[in-house]
Amino acid sequence: MSAPERRLKLAFISPVFLFPADAGGKIRTGNILRGLKESGQFDITLLSPATAEQQRHWQAELDRQCDRFIGWQPSPPRPRWHRVPDLLSALPVNVAADRTRAALTAVEQVLAAEAFDVVVFDFVHAAVLRPASLKGATVCFTHNVEAEIFERHAKTAASAPLRWLWTSQAAKMRRFEREALASFTRVVAVSERDAKKFAAEGLKTARAIPTGVDLDFFSWQAPAGGSPVVVFTGSMDWEANVDGIRFYIEDVWPQVRAKVPNAQLRVVGKNPPPALVQRNVPGVTFTGFVDDVRDHARDAQAFVIPLRVGGGTRIKAFEAMAMGLPVVSTTIGIEGLDVDDGTHFLRADGADSLASATLKLLADGQLRLKLSRAARDLVEARFGHRVAADVFGRILVEAVEAEAAR
Numbered sequence: 001m002s003a004p005e006r007r008l009k010l011a012f013i014s015p016v017f018l019f020p021a022d023a024g025g026k027i028r029t030g031n032i033l034r035g036l037k038e039s040g041q042f043d044i045t046l047l048s049p050a051t052a053e054q055q056r057h058w059q060a061e062l063d064r065q066c067d068r069f070i071g072w073q074p075s076p077p078r079p080r081w082h083r084v085p086d087l088l089s090a091l092p093v094n095v096a097a098d099r100t101r102a103a104l105t106a107v108e109q110v111l112a113a114e115a116f117d118v119v120v121f122d123f124v125h126a127a128v129l130r131p132a133s134l135k136g137a138t139v140c141f142t143h144n145v146e147a148e149i150f151e152r153h154a155k156t157a158a159s160a161p162l163r164w165l166w167t168s169q170a171a172k173m174r175r176f177e178r179e180a181l182a183s184f185t186r187v188v189a190v191s192e193r194d195a196k197k198f199a200a201e202g203l204k205t206a207r208a209i210p211t212g213v214d215l216d217f218f219s220w221q222a223p224a225g226g227s228p229v230v231v232f233t234g235s236m237d238w239e240a241n242v243d244g245i246r247f248y249i250e251d252v253w254p255q256v257r258a259k260v261p262n263a264q265l266r267v268v269g270k271n272p273p274p275a276l277v278q279r280n281v282p283g284v285t286f287t288g289f290v291d292d293v294r295d296h297a298r299d300a301q302a303f304v305i306p307l308r309v310g311g312g313t314r315i316k317a318f319e320a321m322a323m324g325l326p327v328v329s330t331t332i333g334i335e336g337l338d339v340d341d342g343t344h345f346l347r348a349d350g351a352d353s354l355a356s357a358t359l360k361l362l363a364d365g366q367l368r369l370k371l372s373r374a375a376r377d378l379v380e381a382r383f384g385h386r387v388a389a390d391v392f393g394r395i396l397v398e399a400v401e402a403e404a405a406r
Contacts, residue, residue, distance in 0.1 A: 007043045008400060009115070010036070012066070013107055013129060014048040014122040015098040017074070019058040022270050022289060023235040024315045025143045028190065029122055031212050032141075033065035035389020042393070043067050047110060049074035049103065072106035087165075091128065092150075092173040099128045107131065118185075118396050127180035137403035139396060140184045144310075145197050147174035149240065152309035152332075156243060181206075186399040188392060191336030207395045211318055211337060212388025213379055217294075218322035220376045223368040224299045228263040230256070230358060231300035231325070233293050233316050236286070237271035240310040244333070248306040248354065249281055255355035257283055260362055268296045293319075300325055301368060302361040305333030306354055317345070318383055321375035326368045328357045338382070344375040 012033065018026045036042050046062070050071030055062070062069045075097075089096045107129045111119065118137040121127050124146055130138070150170035157163040178201060181187050187206040189195040198206040232248070234241040245267055256263050263283055270289035277286045290296055297303065303325040305314060310332055317337055320327050327334075327345035334345060341347040348357035361368055 007041060008117040008396065009045075010042045010396065011045045011047065011111065011114075011116040011119045012122065013120065013126050014046070015103070015126045015129070016123075017048050017050045017054055017071075018065070019054070019061055020289075020291075023238070025123065027319075028143060028211070028315050029141070030061075030065060031214060031385035032209075032389050032392050034214075035212070035386045036393055037065060037067070038386065039389065039393055042396070045070060045110070045114075045116070047072070047107060070106065070110055072102040075100050075102070087168075090172065092146075092169050092176055095125045095128050095173075095176055098125045103129050117400050120396070121184075124177050124180055127176075127183075130183075137186075137396075137399040138184045139186045139188060139399050140181055141188045141392075142181070142194065142198075143190055145177075145194050147177050148197070149310060153239065153243075156308055178203075185403050186395055188395055193336045207398070209391045209395070210383050210388045211315055212383055212385035213315060213318040213322050215322055215380060215384045218319050220322065220324045220372075221298065223301060223324055223326055223365070223372050225301075225365060226299065228260050228362045229300045230263060230265045230302045230304055230362070231268060231297045232265070232304050232306070233268040233297060233320075235271070236267065236269040236273065236276075240307055241269065242273055242276070243309055244305070244307040244330075246276060247308060247351070248304060249276070249279075249284060251351035252306065252354045252358070253281065253284065255351070256358050256362075259359055263362065266296060266300070268293055294323065297323065297325060302358050303327045304354070304358060305329035307333040310335070318379050321345070321372075322379050324372040324376055326361050326371045327375065328354065328361060330354070339375070339378065343371075344378055345371060 014029060018030050021027045021030050037044055044066040045068050046066035047070045055071055087093055108131045111131055111134060118139060120139045120141055121130060122141045124140060124142050127140060147170055150166055150173050154163050154166035154170055157166055181203055189198060189206050189208045190211060192208045195206040195208040232245060236242060253265055265284045267286045268290055272286040287296055303320040305317060307330055314333055317327055317334055328348055329345055330349050339345055346357040348354040
């Protein structure tokens, strides 16, 4: 990307505070912002919910991502039953939850007080905070095809009422996503697959970026020997992760333990459902929130991604590959990532196939090392966070130029 004559003024609006970086979307956004700031080509104002205590605690990390941070008071967590009225809204339930008075006021005031060259809304949900009067270049950073996630939940739902609920939400999200994205100068997708999905629905402004991982933070080491350990990482308050781990524990893990009785499955991620934790399945442990995922994953012989629903790309796959962890994934778990089955990871769909692939990695140290080296070489060459940020930056410049040409 050629350097502009001056730094472009960028307002970046996120519906969530980016710290701790304990979810894929927050990690991806943080990597992009760090890369944009390191480029020296953007003057970045980041807006998101945050308490004063959060701002003080994370100030050093915020300084790595932006030139200034403006927070609004977060809404207190609500029990699920308090959100039942949101089901009656024309908006999808997760979008309705982001449309708070504090957020609307903060975004409107900042964008009215200062002229920005380009305004980015992080996640399609954040489009609900866009002021009607906003002019100039705008970009939506989509981390998934959101309606597709709802549709996949509907297909795997365990009961008719749940299928109806997910189908209803999918229809609302499909409509909201289509209408919201059409209003942006450019739309950033996290894979060519997602960009093509948007294009097939008539959106011609979508551009893809590669999934970027911090290669310095996730340094490589050869896969561990020793005790047989299988690891999964991910926020355990995200329905797709809960579904995947429940499926793995119920249908895959008994097959693994039957062949390797001392195998251990470690589920690393915040807020695991008590119903899963309290099962006390032999060999399965839940860590809950951890400060550093690397400390809990380095000794794994297999890193599993048993997802059956979801969207976008799983940054956890590239983090594991960067660290040298051999990956076993379903097709959906690896979706959108330009990696080859048998070279960079093992693809396995269905319980029997996942069990077989997991056992293969636990038994074969040479296979683990082969996959580990090939995967690290790939992410080094093509998927560092600075590479992704550079592509993102070019899209921002493209949006500014497109708006100026109107």
